[in-house]
Amino acid sequence: MDIASLIGLLGAMGMILGAMISAGGLPMFVDIPSILIVFGGTFFAVMYRCELPQFLGSFAVMGKVFMPGKRNVEELITRVSELATIARKDGMMALEGQEVPDKFFEKGLHMLVDGAEEAGLNEQMQLELKAMKQRHKMNQGVVGSWIDIGPAMGMIGTLVGLVAMLGNMADPKAIGPAMAVALLATLYGAMLANVIFLPMKLTLEQNTAKEIVFREMIVTALRAISRGESPRNIQDQLLANLPPKQ
Numbered sequence: 001m002d003i004a005s006l007i008g009l010l011g012a013m014g015m016i017l018g019a020m021i022s023a024g025g026l027p028m029f030v031d032i033p034s035i036l037i038v039f040g041g042t043f044f045a046v047m048y049r050c051e052l053p054q055f056l057g058s059f060a061v062m063g064k065v066f067m068p069g070k071r072n073v074e075e076l077i078t079r080v081s082e083l084a085t086i087a088r089k090d091g092m093m094a095l096e097g098q099e100v101p102d103k104f105f106e107k108g109l110h111m112l113v114d115g116a117e118e119a120g121l122n123e124q125m126q127l128e129l130k131a132m133k134q135r136h137k138m139n140q141g142v143v144g145s146w147i148d149i150g151p152a153m154g155m156i157g158t159l160v161g162l163v164a165m166l167g168n169m170a171d172p173k174a175i176g177p178a179m180a181v182a183l184l185a186t187l188y189g190a191m192l193a194n195v196i197f198l199p200m201k202l203t204l205e206q207n208t209a210k211e212i213v214f215r216e217m218i219v220t221a222l223r224a225i226s227r228g229e230s231p232r233n234i235q236d237q238l239l240a241n242l243p244p245k246q
Helices: 003-022 032-048 052-063 073-090 103-113 118-166 172-227 231-239
Strands: none
Touching (some): 003 172, 032 052, 032 118, 032 172, 052 118, 052 172, 073 172, 073 231, 103 118, 103 172, 118 172
């Protein structure tokens, strides 16, 4: 679990809620029409911009902000060195059935065992990598839609509230609720975009970048094993991807 993301989200929401409570209590910041316009309107507008399976799948993707999965680079380098040693000593067929820390790695290893040449192996793995990038980009686009549409719905709520207020200027009792819709809709839209979904999108993009580096290291390792390079040389190539302290 990504503790920083979880603490960051809870901390940001906690600071805002604390300020609301100290400013007069939460009830004055709760307005049903504003909630319907911003949260409900944004939900259906985001659904409108993509296919239903992609929309529903995006919620699982959002969960990966807090559960990004295991990518242990040190474990990868150690295992690659072991596999390279086995391949040089006993041949590629000896790699069959060997455990690897990643499904992407496992697929490439099967190709090596099946006798794939370096060029063919690299081409197939790059296609897999390209498809992963495209999937992540599409899912991040759905998250980005919440960022774009949320404040826009807040502005719509503000306009609705202003129209209601101006249409009832003769009734002082109607001005307050209409003004609440106008102001709280903007607040909800800003919170939705900047507190929840913008950090989420940035985290997903960062996780994608890490995943790309991890998989490119796997491709480099598999290509080197297919060429019969020494474990030491392969290890040095992979270590180049790590910060000097690591």
